[in-house]
Amino acid sequence: MKRREFLQTGAALGALALAPAFNALGKPRDRLRVAMIGTGLRGQSQLGPLLSRGDVELVAIADTQQVMLDHTLAIIDKTGRKRPKVYGGNGDKNAWKALLAQKGIDAVLICTPWEWHAPMAIAAMEAKVAVGCEVVAGITLQDHWDVLRAQQRTGTPYMLMENVCYRRDVMAVLQMVRAGLFGELIHMQAGYQHDLRGVKLNSGNPNEPYDSGVEFGEKGFSEAQWRTQHSVDRNGELYPSHGIGPCAMYANIHRGNRFTHINAFATKSRGLHDYIVKNPKGGPDHPNAKVKFKLGDVVTTTLRCENGETILLQHDTSLPRPYSLGFRVQGTDGLWMDLNKSIHIEGKSPPHKWEDAQKYYDEYDHPLWRKYADKAAGAGHGGMDWFVVHAFVEAVKAGAPMPIDIYDAVAWSAITPLSEQSIAEDYRTLPFPDFTEGKWKDRKPIFAFDDRY
Template identity: 45%
Template sequence: MTISNRRSFLKTTTAAGAGLFAAPYIAKAGLSKKSKNGEVNIAFIGVGGRGRGHLKRAASTEGVKVTAFCDIDPEAVEKTQKILSDLGKPEAAVYSDGEHAYLEMLKREDIDGVIISTPWLWHTRMAVATMKAGKYAAVEVSAANTIEECWDLVNTSEETGMPCMILENVNYRRDAMAVMNMVKQGVFGEVVHARCGYRHSLLDVKFNQDLKFGEGAHGEARWRTQHSLTRNADVYPTHGLGPIAAMLDINRGNRFLYLTSTATKAVGLKDYIEEKGGKDHPNAQLPWKQGDIITSVIKTTNGETIIVTHDCNLPRPYSLNFHVAGTDGVTDFDYGHRRIHIEGQSKAHSWDEFQAWQDKYDHPLWKKYGEIANGAGHGGIDYFVTREFINAVKEQRQPVMDVYDAAAWSAVTPLSEASIATGSTPQYFPDFTRGQWIKRKPVEFV
C-alpha cells in the first residue's frame, strides 16, 4: 500500500460521526470478486458449534452464498453440510487436509469474507492470512494472545486495506445497548467508573466427563484448559470489556492507558478434579497456574476506571458483572440482578426497576430486528454480530468493531499476565491507532 493510500485508510476509518458509520477506503482486492448475481461469498475457518452457528445465520441471509469452509474434524464437516442441505443450499467446498488447509481455501477467487471460529492460538495467524489474501476477516474472541499478535492484526489491516472485525457478540446484548444509549444521551451525567467481567463456571467445559483434557479430549477441553495450566492471565476479557469500551468511546476520542492486575491463588481446578476423580488423580497433581479470580483495573486517558474480572475456575452462575457509574446516576445490570438509580428521577437512596429504563432507551437495532434476532443464539445477540460482518462486506466498509478494537480489547490478556508476574505493576497499552484515536469520532451500531 502506498503512503497516500495508507493515509486514506487511516483517515476514512475515523470518518464516522455520531450518526451512521461511514464507509472507508477499502483496497481493490476486496469485493471486486463479487458473484455475478450480486451475492457476497462467505467462507468459514472452523465449523465447530460456534462456527456452525455463524454459518447457519449467514446461509439464511439474503444475498449471501457459503462457498467453502475449512475444518479437520469429519463430524463437523458432516454437520455443516447437513445445515446447508436442510436450508436448501448447495454443498460448500471443503478443505480438511491438515491444520493449514485454510491457506489453500484462501486462494479461491469466490470468497469475499471469512469468519474464523477456531481455538485461540490460531485466531491471529488465520486473520492475518485472510487479509493478505484480499478478503474481509472476522475473528472470534479473543482476537490475539500477545502484544505482537495485536500489532500483527493492525499492521496487516493497514498494509492490505482489508478490515478485520472482532466478533464480540455481547456488544449487541439488549440491556447493554440500552445502557450505551443512556450513556451517549447523558442520562448518567459524566461517567467516571465501570465494571465488567467474565464470571462463568467453565469446569464442565475444561474437562470431559472422564476429567480428560488436551489431546484425545473433545470439545473445548482439547485446547482451552491448557491456558489455565500455563498462563496466569485474564485470557477472556472481551465479553465484558467490549460493551464498556463502546460506551466510553475507546479508540474514538478516548483510549485505554494502563492496567494493573492481581490474581488469587489457583485451587479451583484442583478441587474440582479431586471431587470428581479423587485426590490421587494425576490431573490433581498438575501445577495449575491461572488464579481462580483475576482482577484488572484499567485507567483511560479521559480519567475513567474500569474493573475487569475473570472468574471461570470456581462454581458460579453466569455473570458479566456490568456496572456503570456517573455524576447523575448508576446502574447494575446482569442476568437476575438489574437495577438503576438516576438522581432527581429515582426516589432518594432507592433503586428503580431496570426494565422500564431499558424499554425507554431500547436501541433502534433491537426495535427493528428484535423479533428476528430472538431466534438466534445467546438471546439474539449472535444474530446482530453475524449481520454486522455481512453488511460490512456487502457495503464495502469498516465494521463497527474494527481492527483497533480487536487489538485494544485483546491486549488485556498479555498485559494482565505481565502485571501479575511483576507484582501487579502498571502495564501500559500500546496506542494501536498511532495517535488517530484523538481524531476518530464515536460510532453508532447500525
C-alpha cells in the first residue's frame, strides 16, 4: 500500500473504531469535571495541560501533604482559574476516599505512589468516575486482575497515562511501521535507562527534590519517600511502560497479537550503595550505607509475541548514564534506533551505513503532532504530557474506547511482577497471561489512526 493510501485508509478505520461506544458515563459530553488524586511533582506537571483546556473544570484535588496542596493551589491561582475543593493534608491517607464521594466528578487523574494506583482506580471505577492512571497499574499480578475485573464489571473508562506513546519521534516511527517501511517486524528493544540516583535519594528538603543528599523513606522527600523502598525490596523490571508501550503499539499487541512468554535477568546491585558512600552528604558511616538494595543495577527482560517477534527491555536507573529509552525497531527491510537518530532502510540507505532519521521523522510526522504541536509547546516531557491528557479527555468526552485501554494497562504493567517472579525462580521463562481471554484475535488497532487523539 502506498503511503497516501495507507494514511487515508488508517484515518477512516480510526474514525470508525473510535466511534462512541457503551460507557458507564452515559452519552458524550462537551465538558468534563476532573479531579486529581496526588498533587506531588508528577501531578503538578499535569496541571498545565489540564488548566489550558476550556472544556475541563478541575473540581477537586487530594493529597496527604499540605506543602504539595499549597504548591498546586498556587499554580492554579496563577492561571486565574477557580480553586477546586481540597481534600487531605497533614498525612491524611483517606482523603482520596472523600474526594471520590464528592458528587459531580466525571473523571479523575491518579498521580500517587505506585502502591495506591490499583485500590484508587478500582474505587473510582466503582463510583463510575473515569480513570486516567499514571503508570503503573498495580504491584502484584493479582492487582492487575483485580483492576481488569473492576473495569469489566463497571464499564467505567480506564486509561493508562503512558506519555511516551505520544513522543514525536515514537509516533513518526509508528507511521513508518504502519506504512511498511521496515517490512515485517522481527525484533524491538526499549527500556527505562535513566540515572535516578539523585531522585531516589535526596536531602528531604521540599525545595531540593533532586541531587541534594542520600536520604529516603521518612527522611526523604517526593519520590525518595516511597519509590526508593521498591529498590530495597524488589528485583525486576520496575518501570516497563515507557518502553513497552510504543513497542506494543508497533506490534499490535491485543489487536491481532499478544505476549506469550517472558523471562528476566538482573545484575548485581552496586549503584545506589556507591552513590551513598561517595556522596559528600553520605559516606561509609552513613546509616543508609548499610542498606541492602535488592534491585539489580541493570535488569534485562525478554518477551516473545504470538506473531513471532521478540521484545527486549532494560531497566537501568542506578548507574551514571545519560537518559535514553533505547528504542530499536527492526524488520525485514531495515531498522531504526533512537539513540543517535539512526535509520537504515534496504534499498534507500547507502549499503551497510546509517542515515540520520530526521528526514524520515519529517516525512512521517504524525497528524496529531502536525495539528497540535503549538498547543503542546511548553508542556511537560517535551509536549508528551499535553498529548496524553488530550487523548484521555477527548476519549472520555466522546464516550469512545480509550486509546491506551485496560488490556494495555494491565499487560504492560504486569511485566513487573512477572519479571520479579522469573528472576526469583532462577530466571525461568514464564507463560504470559492472556488478559484479553482470547479477544486479542479479533480486536482491531485504534491507537493514533487520525488527528483527534
